[in-house]
Amino acid sequence: MLELTFDRDARSIYVYFTDITEGDDADERELPGVWLLDAADQIVGLRLELAGSGPRLWELAGAHEHVQLDGDTLTITFATTPVAAEEELPYGAIVDIDGQGRALGLETPATIEFAIAERLAAIQPLLIEWDADDDDEAADDEDDDEAAVPPVDPDQADSWDVDQAVLEQAKLAEPPTLIDPNATVRAGFVALVGKPNVGKSTLLNTLLGQKVSIVSPKPQTTRVPVRGILNGPAAQIVFVDTPGIHEPRHKLGNFMVEVARRAIPDADVLVFMVDVTTPPTRLDREIAQLVTAAHKPTLLVLNKVDATRAADVHLPQYRELGAWDDEVAISARDGLGMETLIESLVAHLPEGPRLYPEDQLSDMSERELVGELIREKVMLNTAHEIPHSVAVEVEEWEQRGETLYIRANISVERASQKGIVIGAGGAMLRKIGAAARYEIERALQQHVFLDLWIKVRENWRQKPSELRWLGYDVKFFRG
Ligand code: GDP
């Protein structure tokens, strides 16, 4: 079975030639190639330059009717419409290879400007067909939210076996507005707490309509609480995006738990966010206890209602974890249930003056934003090899005529990781730099020269002084 999926967050199409389970992939390789586009600029296929790779590599791929091996190229055709144009893969195709040297499948990430999500019309039939297969397992699959998820049509929800009350709550897909000019202003801090990967960053991005914190399929990418501010005529909600509370594995982990714990006393309302597609784990219970013990207004937010056909299955178990002042079902990814959520948040906020000027979206400084954008690009491009051991610090920031010169250090833990980030002949670093620069220029609205450096800082995660060096406030650090 050839499996074709699309991951919106990774802006990537995945093509798998065989069923794989985690750990099957032993190696990885990057091959240059192009997307094949039809006259409407829709993706219809892929062509890779094989660069001398032997027949062994394509043993599994060759078995599929969609795949054609021809001398030095491999062409995968998803749709029958004629090819009218080609678009170079900005990051190449990243090929997953098994222990026997066979390609299991590949990934083709796109840049933001390519707008890949709008180019899937021609291959949609294939995406849908394979999604239907996946759906059968979705309910049992704990890791389902990390897999590539094709776009879901919210109208299809009716045919699913979803609790009607949950659906009612979730049916509003419009961007949220807060219109109640006669009400007293309500303003305060809202802490989103929940274990990694429940969708906290996604929710913030959806609510605020702009990237203020970093979304990644990997947990723990949000390191510093980032406040996103939602302003309405009668309310101001200041969100604190806490890092996921998780089992500490090393000192940086401890530090992050502390940051999350600390966010709770500062907050006026606590949102306990869970992934409704999976049953509660011990970690959910621990966080629920922390939240409940704070004696503040608490909302239970059940996320990912889009991803399950039986959203109510785990609901009673989550309900039992605490005494919740309210309960809202949402899809952070698809923007479902946002208005209900905001109404509930506002209702639980204290009355008072606005805490920030109305035009302020995030209190993340431009430097921090730039650092996070670079970090995100490193993580997106280096996938498994550089998990959470990378930190970015902006060292120099200088306006030079029309151009803003930014020098940043990317710190990794080991020399081997440094090699990965630099890539063959510096290719990876150039790619990271180009992708980061594009987004930085867009965010800052100006021409940027980005000077990236890589440093190895042995075991920096274990040293409090090094944490301080990286700009963390070690006051919360207990180690
Ligand atoms: P965080 O660790 O809690 O901040 O979680 P993220 O916001 O980084 O999301 C983790 C993963 O869950 C990402 O792959 C998201 O795309 C995915 N995700 C978040 N919200 C939803 C949702 O409403 N539905 C689905 N299906 N996936 C979601």
Ligand code: MG
């Ligand atoms: Mg996050």
